[in-house]
Amino acid sequence: CFAIASNTAKFVAGWLIKEGRIRRGYIGVAGQTSPLHRRVARFYHLANESGAMVVSVEKASPAEQSRIRPEDVIVAFNDEPIASVHDLHKKLVGDRIGTPCKLTVLRGTEQLTIYVTPAEMPALRAR
Numbered sequence: 001c002f003a004i005a006s007n008t009a010k011f012v013a014g015w016l017i018k019e020g021r022i023r024r025g026y027i028g029v030a031g032q033t034s035p036l037h038r039r040v041a042r043f044y045h046l047a048n049e050s051g052a053m054v055v056s057v058e059k060a061s062p063a064e065q066s067r068i069r070p071e072d073v074i075v076a077f078n079d080e081p082i083a084s085v086h087d088l089h090k091k092l093v094g095d096r097i098g099t100p101c102k103l104t105v106l107r108g109t110e111q112l113t114i115y116v117t118p119a120e121m122p123a124l125r126a127r
Contacts (some may be wrong), residue, residue: 015094023094025118027068028061029054033084034073036106044075044111048083051075051106066116069107076104092118 015022034053041049051073057063074082077091078101091101096118103114 011093019094023097024121025092025094025096026062026121027066027092027116027118028058028063029068030056030058031074031085031088033086036073036075040106040109044106046075047081048075050083052082052085052088062116062119066103066114068103068105068114068116071107072112073106074103075106075111076102078102079104094120 012022031052031054033050035050036046036048038049040046054063054068054070054072054074056070057068074088076082077088080091082088082091097120098117100115100117103116105112105114
């Protein structure tokens with residue numbers, strides 16, 4: 001037995017009615033939720049003390065084309081705070097596909113703005 005949150009069900013139903021399928025955006029990174037040092041969060045006036053750290057970047061992906069690197073920490077997506085990989089996934093919805101999006105990234109001690117255009121997530125291949 002399992003349950004689906006009503007807001008998730010509404011989201012899915014809306015996309016199924018609109019497009020007949022669910023489209024997921026993808027930028028081509030693998031990541032993990034990473035804590036930020038409190039001083040770093042305060043210095044950059046961040047809403048959270050964590051972000052989505054990039055562990056790897058897929059070849060020829062939107063992330064690679066935008067020069068996102070492993071160990072970059074994504075802290076905002078279109079100026080909305082990102083505290084976790086889950087937050088980043090929630091932002092990559094179908095209407096973002098093909099639309100340039102602004103990422104706020106911490107790279108070492110620098111805060112950068114990087115623009116990336118999410119692509120449609122490739123279909124899973126049969127094994």
